Amino acid sequence: MRILIEFDSCWQTSFLGDDPKKPISKVSSKINKPTSDGYMQKFVATSGTRGETPAPISLSTILGVLSRLIGDQRKLYQSRKSDNYYFSDLEEKITWNLSEPKAVNELMYLTNKSDDRCGQSSYLGVLEDDNPWFFAKDSYLLWSVLFLNKNQLIEFILSKKTNYLSPKICFPKNLIERVSKISDSKVEEGEVFKVxxxxxxxxxxxxxxxxxxxxxxxxxxxxxxxxxxxxxxxxxxxxxxxxxxxxxxxxxxxxxxxNDESLSFDAKLKKVIEFLSCRYPDDKNIGEEYCKNGVVYPMSLYSAALYLQAEYLLVAGYDLPFIKNSKSEIQIQGFSKRGFNGVRDWLNGMTGKRKKEVGTPVQVNKHSGKLEIELSLDPKTDKGAIKNNISRAQELAELIENAGVSSFYLGKKGLAYVTKIRT
CATH class of the missing domain: 1.10.287 (Helix Hairpins)
Incomplete structure (x- = not known):
């Protein structure tokens, strides 16, 4: 049996961290890490270390095309693991040949259109001068708690009183720099507390x-x-x-x-943990809201302090309407009561959303030509897997006709279509 396919401008370049052992279920991971189940297929950024790799037509490509032609929409690794994989007994009988090949290299930028969020620590855009979070008359009072040192932070939480600080240090640039330090456990400001x-x-x-x-x-x-x-x-x-x-x-x-000083500080730290855990409980992590395995991250305390400061300011009569959401609940964008979600969630929503990020220029190989797939089938012995009264070649041709796939990708992008089937 021979299947003739013509294709045009089909990419033979991959930008995915790929492995044939990928798990069927989705893996929650930000990077391509090997696991006992395999790899998660994930877009590889092209900045810094180039992510593109050659991806010529292979047996996996052929099997993917054949599965697509008979209407199997699953990913190839999923089909191969299933009990009803149609080509399980035919893989060793498949050969292919390329003819009239043409290749064109094209320089382009890549944009992941499905992801409208930039990196966790990225900040794109410009804040408007009338943004109330940073330029309202009393907004600096909210952010002032971020500039407390660790001892002052502990005292502030325990005192249950509003903190006041100079507005000069609460500009966005200063805040970004300060939050960056508090979030970095390798510097003094971000060094973890230990009971x-x-x-x-x-x-x-x-x-x-x-x-x-x-x-x-x-x-x-x-x-x-x-x-x-x-x-x-x-x-x-x-x-x-x-x-x-x-x-x-x-x-x-x-x-x-x-050491009496360390003993005193530990007593205060435990009071802070108990106070915040009762004030802002987390049903998912009962008993670990602010301290896990004896470790407390400063950012979790600073984030909680922001919410405490907001509550105290509203009780004191300060006009800060932007602090409350549509449900009249205090919500500080980018911060939860137990941590910081990153500069991305904090500032990018305030700048009219973000601009799309693109990768560095990459060379994409676009190929055109004809592909002939041959299946070595014996009409006498190779009977249909579904219909035993016809040959396997006739059954496969019938499945392709019934699926009615007019065009498809050969690899990624481009155009490919079946021009002739001979049995």
Whole structure:
């Protein structure tokens, strides 16, 4: 059986992170990560590391085309995993041949039209001068809590009083810079809080590791004593080094346990966690609203502080109507009561939506020609998989005719269509 296909301007370039082991169910992931189930098919950005890769016609392409022609709309990996995959017994009998090939390279920009959101940390556009969130008379009072240091933040939450600060530091540029620092756990402003029990446990773990290293080194010396003065000196030096390290770690723990300042701060931190968890409970994460495994992220506290400040300002009579949504509930765009959703959700909605982002210029290979698919079928032995009274070739031709697929993609984009079927 031969199927002749003509195609024009069909892309043979891929911009997808692809793998034949992709799972049938959708994977929730922002990047292409290998998992026990395979890869998620995802658009690869063309900036920085170029995402495009050659994608010539392969057996998978042929099988995808044949499945499409008989009306199977599933992705090929899904069809192959199903019990009713029509070509399961024919894959080894398929060959193909290309003739009259023509190729054209075209330079273009790529835009993902299905995604109207930019990167999580991207900010595109210009804020209007009359934007009340930043330029209203008293709007700076809302944002002022973001500029409190960590100790001031704790005191503010516990005091349950409005915080006041100079309006000069609450311009959007300053706010973006400040939020960026608070969100970065690698800098001092964003360094996580840890409850006392967590810190003690970490110090004890360090001590136990050093003790194990010391015991292991003693065993090593015992089983294989130093044989030369140089080896003896080296082993003694290493022992002294480990013993000093252990002594320092134990002293560090002892000093921490006696430190009244850390004890006082821990008590305040726990009060803050308890207060905010009761005030803004999360049914999905009961008991972990603001502290998980003994760790508290500063941004979660600053975000909650913004909502507290908004409540206090409204009670004090400040005119901030933009703070409330259509349901008369306080809603600070980009911030939840437990965290920050990124600059994208915070500012881009205020700038008349965002402009479409495009990738860097890429070369796309557009191919034209004729494709002949041949199936080595014996009319006597290869009977129809659905209708046993006709040959497999006749059945396949009938399925293609019944599906009525007039044109399709051969790979991605372009135009392809069947011109002749011979059985």
């Amino acid at each position: 006392r029990e967590k810190l003690i446990n970490e110090k004890q773990v360090v001590i136990e590791k050093i003790k194990k290293s010391l015991a292991s080194y003693h065993e090593k010396i015992k089983s294989n004593p130093p044989k030369t003065p140089t080896q003896n000196l080296k082993s003694k030096t290493q022992l002294v080094k480990l013993e000093d390290k252990l002594a320092d770690a134990e002293l560090n723990l002892e000093s921490f346990l006696k």
